[in-house]
Amino acid sequence: MSSGKLSDAFKSHPIFLHKQQPDDFSSLQELPKSYAWTSQLNEYPSFESLSCSESVPVIDLTDPNVVELVGHACKTWGMFQATNHGVPQKLVDDMESTVRSLFSLPPQQKLKAARLPDGFSGYGFHRISAFCEKLMWSESFTTVGSPLEHFRQLWPQDYTKFCCIAEEYEREMIRLAAKLMWLMLGSLGISKEDIKWAGPRGEFEDASAVLQFNSYPACPDPDRTIGLAQHTDSSLISIVHQSSNASGLQVFRQGEEEGRGWLMVPPVPGAFVINVGDFMHMLSNGLYQNVFHRAVVNRSQHRVSVACLYGPPENAQVSPLSKLLGPSCPPLYPPLTWNEYLGTKAKLHNKALESLRLCAPPN
Ligand SMILES: C=C1C[C@]23C[C@H]1CC[C@H]2[C@@]12CCC[C@@](C)(C(=O)O1)[C@H]2[C@@H]3C(=O)O
Numbered sequence: 001m002s003s004g005k006l007s008d009a010f011k012s013h014p015i016f017l018h019k020q021q022p023d024d025f026s027s028l029q030e031l032p033k034s035y036a037w038t039s040q041l042n043e044y045p046s047f048e049s050l051s052c053s054e055s056v057p058v059i060d061l062t063d064p065n066v067v068e069l070v071g072h073a074c075k076t077w078g079m080f081q082a083t084n085h086g087v088p089q090k091l092v093d094d095m096e097s098t099v100r101s102l103f104s105l106p107p108q109q110k111l112k113a114a115r116l117p118d119g120f121s122g123y124g125f126h127r128i129s130a131f132c133e134k135l136m137w138s139e140s141f142t143t144v145g146s147p148l149e150h151f152r153q154l155w156p157q158d159y160t161k162f163c164c165i166a167e168e169y170e171r172e173m174i175r176l177a178a179k180l181m182w183l184m185l186g187s188l189g190i191s192k193e194d195i196k197w198a199g200p201r202g203e204f205e206d207a208s209a210v211l212q213f214n215s216y217p218a219c220p221d222p223d224r225t226i227g228l229a230q231h232t233d234s235s236l237i238s239i240v241h242q243s244s245n246a247s248g249l250q251v252f253r254q255g256e257e258e259g260r261g262w263l264m265v266p267p268v269p270g271a272f273v274i275n276v277g278d279f280m281h282m283l284s285n286g287l288y289q290n291v292f293h294r295a296v297v298n299r300s301q302h303r304v305s306v307a308c309l310y311g312p313p314e315n316a317q318v319s320p321l322s323k324l325l326g327p328s329c330p331p332l333y334p335p336l337t338w339n340e341y342l343g344t345k346a347k348l349h350n351k352a353l354e355s356l357r358l359c360a361p362p363n
C-alpha cells in the first residue's frame, strides 16, 4: 500500500450507491422505502439518560486535574465533552450558520459541489453509506485543505466570507486538537520526545485535519431510519460541535446486559464533543477506547454538526508508543499511515481495526 496524499485516499476505493445523491428531504412527506431500516437499528435499546454518574463526562479544560480527568474519560468512555476550550463562541456560531446555509441551498446548487465516487471532498451521502443496508437520513460535506473551489461553486457571490470562516475554524480546531493530544498523551506519561511525527516543537505542525459537515433534516418517521449509522472515527481524535436545537448524537455504552445500549450525548452549550478515534486507540496500544457512536434524527428539527477529524501527518507511520510496550504488553498493531488505514477502512469498515490486530488485547 502507498502513503501519498489524503485527498487521494479513495482513488482506488470508489463507492457506488443505488442512489448517488441525497433526496430533496424537504419535499418528502413520508419515509421512502429506501430509507426505512429493518434490522440493526433496535438491536440495542436507546437511553435518553442513565443515572447522572453514568453520562459522558463534561471536562473543564482549565481544571487543575484536567490531565487525570481526560485520561480517565479516554479509558472508560472514549469520549468526553470539553468546556473552556478557548475557541471563540462567535466563530462556532458563524461556522454553524455557514453549514446551515450550505445545506439550505437548492438541491441542484449543492450538486455543483458533488463528491465523486472515488473522491474525498464535496457534497453527498456519507462515505459509510456503502456498507449500510439502507440510505441514511442525512447529507454531508467533506473538505480537506481549502474548501475554496467547492465553495466558489456553491456560492458564486459570497464564497470568500464562508471560506474565511471555515479556514479560521479549521485553524482553531488544529490548535485545540494539539492541546487535547498532549492532555491525553500526558496522562499516559508520554512526552514530546516520544513522538517523532509531533514535529520539532512537539506541536503536531504537520498533522492532517478533515472538516466534516453533517445535516440531519427533520424526518416524518424518525424511529424507522437513522441519520448516521454506528461507526468509530478513523482519526486520532475528532472534535464535534453539535447544534443546540436538537439532540441526536448517541454513544454506545458496553455495560452489563440491561445497561448496554445507545446513550444520548446532549448538546452542552459552548462545549465540544471529543471522540477517541481508531488511530489514538492504536497509538495508545489499546489503552484508550475508540468509541462507537451514531446519530438519530427527529420529527421537527433540522440538526447539524461539524466534526473535525484530526489525524497524523500525511506521511507519518504511526505505531503503538514504545514507552507503553513491554514483555507483557506487545504491540497490538503494525505501523500504519492514515492513508493506508483509510484504504483498509474503505474495504472492511467496522472490521478494519480488528483485521490489523497482531495479537489479542490483554483484559
Ligand atoms: C478521513 C476520513 C474519515 C471518514 C472518511 C474520511 C472523510 C470523512 C470521514 C467520515 C465522517 C463521517 C463518519 C465517517 C465514518 C464517514 O462516513 O465519513 C467518517 C470516516 C471515518 O472516520 O472512517
Ligand SMILES: O=C(O)CCC(=O)C(=O)O
Residues within 6 Å of the ligand: 212, 214, 228, 233, 238, 240, 242, 248, 249, 293, 294, 295, 304, 305, 307
Ligand atoms: O452528527 C453527529 O453528532 C455525529 C457526527 C459524526 O459522528 C462524524 O461526523 O463522524
Ligand SMILES: [Fe+2]
Residues within 6 Å of the ligand: 231, 232, 233, 238, 293
Ligand atoms: Fe463520527
